[in-house]
Amino acid sequence: MVVRELKDWYPQYNKPLLISGPCSVETEEQLRNSVLPIIDKVDFVRGGIWKPRTRPGNFEGHGERALQWVQALRKETPFKFAMEVATPEHVELAHQYEVDLVWIGARTTVNPFNVAELAESFKGSELPVFIKNPIHAELSLWKGALERFSKAGVSKLGAIHRGFHSYQKNKYRNVPMWQIPLDLKSEFPELPLLCDPSHIAGDRGLVAEIAQRALDLNYDGLMIESHCKPDAAWSDAAQQIATANLPDLINGLLLRDDVFTKENIINQLELIREQIDQADRELLEALNLRMNLVEKIGEFKKENNVAIFQLSRWKEIFQSRQEWADQLNLDRQFVVEVLRLLHQQSVKTQTEVFNKKEQNLNLPND
């Protein structure tokens, strides 16, 4: 997949790229009051034209009528406009109304049929397209959508992390699972990655801290929902911040450098990284030793016809290592995950020992 850096196709890019505006375009007046005060603070104004709603009966967006309001306001005061598209008809209207950036919503990204059809409708287009993560935590679906758009010739491509649905109650509306977007960025370092703290939070009180977290992780930009009267919003009222509060939120964010630049800090960093290298080497040697011992026990078990899984020993290990973790001030959950992985690997290794055919038996056709 060919990806281009933001700066490549958006030369005025000054980190972080900022997209803000209301969840939905509701009325001409709401649009004007939500947009005009933020024009010089953001790169793109966002506004929902069609809203995919979980249940029928909720406001589903005004469609083309809202685009006409956007067009009229832009004639008066120019600004770059971004919106979600979910069908080829939306894409056609995006071109017709000279929208500057579009994104593909989480509910669309999950469906390869929709993605393929949408990507096709971008053939020959110069529009930048950002793909939101699929609603459930599956990196390959997210990558698949990006690849389909790339294959269709969309080169101004980016990703938006908006968190993942969880059936369990959580502090956040959508669980961030930061590792997934970081895995995406590791694979495609040039791919512009934005965070949508509003959809992760589901609550305007959490938006600033999530936005900061994203910048701490070196995201390229943010998409934040803002509304002139958020409590009266027709959709996602709880997560939209007041237009009047957007400047303070933006000014309060700390930008981190990409890499260390100061000489003395680089020296200190290098010293610590050498120690980490050493610690990792010892960790791997300890793992190697453990796996050799596990293999040895596997051979004993095979010789003596004893089962691989030893519940009472495993329970004892599981318990005692958590106590050790407490003594060492290590996070218990982290240690539990490592133990589970270790045990899984032991069982796999001993299964291989059990299945190993004896050498030199020379059984025919075996």
Ligand SMILES: O=C(O)C(=O)C[C@]1(C(=O)O)C=C[C@@H](O)C=C1
């Ligand atoms: O103690 C054993 O019987 C082992 O084989 C080792 C080990 C482990 O990984 O520690 C592996 C499998 C058993 O279920 C319990 C423990």
